[in-house]
Amino acid sequence: MKITNPLLGTFNTPFGVPPFAEIATEDYKQAFNAGINAHKVEIEKITSNPKGPDFHNTIEAIEYSGKLLQQTDLIFENILSSETNDTLQQIAQEQAPVLSDHWDNILMNSKLFKRIENVYQQRSKLKLNTEQSMLLEKTHQKFVRGGAKLSISDKFKLKEINAKLSVLSLQFGDNVLADNNAFELFITDKNDLAGLPESVIDAAVETAKEKEKSEGWVFNLNRPSLIPFLQYAQNRELRRKMFLGYYQRGSNKNNNDNKVILKQMVNFRLEKARLLGFNTYSDFVLDETMAKNPEAVFKLLGQISPAVTELAKKEKERLQEISNRENDNIEIEPWDWWYYTEKLRKEKYDLNEAELRSYFPLESVLKGLFNVLNKLYGISFKPNKDVPVYQKDVTVYEVHEADGILTGIIYMDFFPRPTKQGGAWMTAYREQHLENGKNVIPVISVNFNFTSPTKNKPALLSLEEVETLFHECGHAIHGLFSQCRYESLAGTEVPRDFVEMPSQILENWASEPEVLKSYALDYKSGNPIPDELIKKMEASSKFNLGFNLTEYLAASYLDMDWHNLTLPFMGDVNDFEREAMKKIHQVHEIFPRYRSTFFNHIFSGGYASGYYSYVWSEVIDTDAFQAFKETSLFDKTTATRFRKEILSKGGTEDPMKLFKNFRGRGPKTDAYLKKKGLT
Numbered sequence: 001m002k003i004t005n006p007l008l009g010t011f012n013t014p015f016g017v018p019p020f021a022e023i024a025t026e027d028y029k030q031a032f033n034a035g036i037n038a039h040k041v042e043i044e045k046i047t048s049n050p051k052g053p054d055f056h057n058t059i060e061a062i063e064y065s066g067k068l069l070q071q072t073d074l075i076f077e078n079i080l081s082s083e084t085n086d087t088l089q090q091i092a093q094e095q096a097p098v099l100s101d102h103w104d105n106i107l108m109n110s111k112l113f114k115r116i117e118n119v120y121q122q123r124s125k126l127k128l129n130t131e132q133s134m135l136l137e138k139t140h141q142k143f144v145r146g147g148a149k150l151s152i153s154d155k156f157k158l159k160e161i162n163a164k165l166s167v168l169s170l171q172f173g174d175n176v177l178a179d180n181n182a183f184e185l186f187i188t189d190k191n192d193l194a195g196l197p198e199s200v201i202d203a204a205v206e207t208a209k210e211k212e213k214s215e216g217w218v219f220n221l222n223r224p225s226l227i228p229f230l231q232y233a234q235n236r237e238l239r240r241k242m243f244l245g246y247y248q249r250g251s252n253k254n255n256n257d258n259k260v261i262l263k264q265m266v267n268f269r270l271e272k273a274r275l276l277g278f279n280t281y282s283d284f285v286l287d288e289t290m291a292k293n294p295e296a297v298f299k300l301l302g303q304i305s306p307a308v309t310e311l312a313k314k315e316k317e318r319l320q321e322i323s324n325r326e327n328d329n330i331e332i333e334p335w336d337w338w339y340y341t342e343k344l345r346k347e348k349y350d351l352n353e354a355e356l357r358s359y360f361p362l363e364s365v366l367k368g369l370f371n372v373l374n375k376l377y378g379i380s381f382k383p384n385k386d387v388p389v390y391q392k393d394v395t396v397y398e399v400h401e402a403d404g405i406l407t408g409i410i411y412m413d414f415f416p417r418p419t420k421q422g423g424a425w426m427t428a429y430r431e432q433h434l435e436n437g438k439n440v441i442p443v444i445s446v447n448f449n450f451t452s453p454t455k456n457k458p459a460l461l462s463l464e465e466v467e468t469l470f471h472e473c474g475h476a477i478h479g480l481f482s483q484c485r486y487e488s489l490a491g492t493e494v495p496r497d498f499v500e501m502p503s504q505i506l507e508n509w510a511s512e513p514e515v516l517k518s519y520a521l522d523y524k525s526g527n528p529i530p531d532e533l534i535k536k537m538e539a540s541s542k543f544n545l546g547f548n549l550t551e552y553l554a555a556s557y558l559d560m561d562w563h564n565l566t567l568p569f570m571g572d573v574n575d576f577e578r579e580a581m582k583k584i585h586q587v588h589e590i591f592p593r594y595r596s597t598f599f600n601h602i603f604s605g606g607y608a609s610g611y612y613s614y615v616w617s618e619v620i621d622t623d624a625f626q627a628f629k630e631t632s633l634f635d636k637t638t639a640t641r642f643r644k645e646i647l648s649k650g651g652t653e654d655p656m657k658l659f660k661n662f663r664g665r666g667p668k669t670d671a672y673l674k675k676k677g678l679t
């Protein structure tokens with residue numbers, strides 16, 4: 001029998017990473033309890049301190065409290081996303097209201113807030129440095145936004161709302177995963193495979209075996225299976241099945257579907273915003289972002305939207321032409337878009353996505369990425385097989401500075417599994433911070449759902465997957481390069497509409513010709529990608545942009561609309577979605593990238609009223625990337641400045657100030673509009 005809970009002791013592992021092999025699912029429950037109790041004692045110690053409140057005994061003391069709980073929570077959340085099971089999901093459901101209540105009790109603790117308010121009122125006299133001032137500012141803001149100033153009865157209402165929201169958002173995500181896993185397209189007739197590339201067929205054979213079928217091919221809704229199917233399958237009816245399978249996720253259960261859940265969520269969110277003195281939930285969320293208010297977001301979306309719609313309309317006409325020419329005798333429908341787009345890509349640029357993949361074996365792309373980071377920042381990645389992992393396919397790297405000093409640890413988890421959420425994301429098991437003046441290195445994690453290797457082929461990525469790898473690793477170095485004192489301000493702890501900047505800027509290097517030549521190597525011959533193919537890629541870089549931006553903007557508007565309600569929503573979710581799309585004159589063949597019922601970003605992640613952040617950040621990162629374009633792609637001085645002024649600073653200063661320190665001026669939209677061909 002196990003006597004000790006590994007989550008409660010010191011981690012006796014390399015670099016103090018979580019001891020995954022020793023943690024049993026049941027250990028989390030006990031660790032959550034212990035963490036909550038320890039945190040309560042720490043808070044009680046702060047409030048009962050006989051000495052008057054000051055920065056150290058109140059603001060810093062709050063920052064340093066709750067570490068056991070935080071550690072447990074970070075490990076639990078990561079495993080829940082990457083290697084879940086029924087018991088973990090059940091524990092999450094049980095813990096959500098308990099944790100919500102615990103945090104509410106702290107944020108609404110009037111004795112504690114009195115001390116914070118006292119320090120806050122003296123702030124101009126305290127001689128705090130920039131980072132300390134920010135900690136004070138953000139702590140005060142967090143408590144006010146958490147309900148510290150509300151009346152007792154309103155506090156009670158807010159607690160109820162928070163508890164319900166915490167459970168609903170988990171159920172939402174669980175439903176999406178369940179629907180995603182429940183769908184399969186089982187093909188037994190070889191004719192139904194017509195048009196599909198060999199590698200996609202091979203993967204479908206393996207999926208069929210995993211599903212214990214004695215014969216046939218299985219396709220599922222993970223992107224590596226879904227997208228090639230939509231691109232290449234000649235059987236239109238089956239494309240339609242796959243498409244609808246994907247776009248109807250979250251609305252397949254009658255009483256417990258995500259339509260019911262999200263209706264409750266938007267109404268609770270509105271009620272919460274109102275309690276806290278805001279007109280809409282969007283106003284509440286945006287108050288602490290760069291955008292500041294919904295008007296600014298709508299303004300940016302509105303600047304881009306009309307030109308994008310025009311582009312998408314033209315794209316649709318081209319697709320219809322191809323279809324007519326091939327005598328397919330159809331009106332283009334949403335499930336036809338990918339298919340005819342691939343034909344057009346081939347025709348216009350003589351570029352075949354499947355062919356391009358041969359040059360992107362994961363191993364080479366990874367080397368290319370490491371090389372880029374080495375040239376920019378002098379860092380290197382060293383695999384370490386002794387670090388415990390939570391799943392056998394996960395790889396761990398030590399990241400070292402040019403002088404050998406260890407910067408941090410990074411876990412990389414590449415392929416889809418039924419136990420893993422869809423999409424790609426970066427998180428941390430431990431953020432960089434100072435402990436008693438000593439630097440504690442960060443432990444970062446990146447997750448993907450890339451095309452898996454098959455019996456005959458290594459993992460061959462699409463260009464989109466290559467960019468995703470660079471994107472998430474951009475977040476990762478934001479976490480790794482952090483040089484902050486306080487964990488709550490470290491690394492990616494920045495406003496939501498700034499956080500995509502360090503990630504998106506790194507994507508730019510992936511498609512630069514000189515970089516491509518170094519890593520895009522044919523998996524069979526090892527030959528670098530030919531210049532001719534690079535030229536085709538460049539020529540086609542704006543290809544299908546109308547579609548991509550339309551589905552993105554549609555999702556952004558949908559998110560904004562759900563969170564700009566001023567009255568409780570009683571209507572029909574599908575009608576609401578249709579109205580939202582009508583308003584932006586969307587091309588009806590293009591669905592929003594995420595429909596409401598599987599929009600995890602906004603209903604089970606932290607992006608409510610925040611999906612616009614990608615384009616907001618892109619305006620900024622495109623401008624920042626010009627600093628490299630104006631010097632050179634690997635200009636050391638520019639890279640060092642970017643690292644120092646932005647990547648190392650975390651959330652210790654206002655992002656606009658960080659940007660200006662780097663660029664010498666505020667961000668301009670020109671570079672973005674030019675890049676997208678929207679001027």
Ligand SMILES: [Zn+2]
Pocket residue numbers: 471475500503
């Ligand atoms: Zn991102």
